[in-house]
Amino acid sequence: MSGAATVRGLWGSTHPGPTLVVAALALALGLAAGLDPWRLGLLAVAVFAGQVSVGLSNDAIDAHRDAAVGRRDKPLVAGPVTPRLALAVAVGAVVVALALSAPLGVGMLGAHAVALASAWAYNAGLKNTPVSIVPFLVSFGLFPSLATLSAIPPAWAPAWQAAAGAALGAAVHLTNVLPDLDDDRATGVRGLPHRLGVRASAVLAASGVVAGALAVLLGSSGGQPAAVAPVAWVFFAGALAAAVATVGVVIARPPARTVFRLVMLAALLLAAQLVASSALA
Structure with missing residues (x-):
């Protein structure tokens, strides 16, 4: 080799x-x-x-x-x-x-x-x-603080950034395993998404993205939506639309790879919203 x-x-x-x-x-x-x-x-x-x-x-x-x-x-x-x-x-x-x-x-x-x-x-x-989601909540929840703790002076990221990171981590976990659920079951893997099933995991992931997007929207503006920058509204709207489309697809037909792609799109838009709002905060 x-x-x-x-x-x-x-x-x-x-x-x-x-x-x-x-x-x-x-x-x-x-x-x-x-x-x-x-x-x-x-x-x-x-x-x-x-x-x-x-x-x-x-x-x-x-x-x-x-x-x-x-x-x-x-x-x-x-x-x-x-x-x-x-x-x-x-x-x-x-x-x-x-x-x-x-x-x-x-x-x-x-x-x-x-x-x-x-x-x-x-x-x-x-x-x-059943607690397979916890490492994602912890690791992604800490993730925004890696940047702020690297600054001078160091500081923990605001709570809204941590909440958005945790929501992003939850969405990643709940959807990343969906294409491999059958293979995982065949080898005895039984994490939270396997126990919830495809539909419930996708809906929970989409709901988490919406919660994270709201945390960014309200947190970055000090609870004043009128103070939110236009670009942040664009990313929020995109994440919300992708999350709603995910739920619609799950309800309308048997889950497929489309669901995975929609939730991943929503998660990426949430990440973009987090970065944009952090820069403007």
């Missing part, structure tokens, strides 16, 4: 799409927080390394389940990378993520450590319990 094939396999096991999106979101929130360039760069790379560790550990721990259901799209099943190697690189990525967080302050280091520990706990077993 060539070194290039190993690198490609490892990268494919990091869940590249979500990893890059989360790193980009950290960068955007850092810009909104007015971080100096070196702090902004460290924040983005630290979060990227942390997400690499989360993705790799997830695939390494689940390799036997993925093999049992024939997930040939997974590099750890197809053969380029072994679970042991992926787990070793994941541990190394955690060390890098925390080492890069340390110069940004003890608050940022502590918050990032808790967020990563929460994500790893999900991968290690909480995904198979």
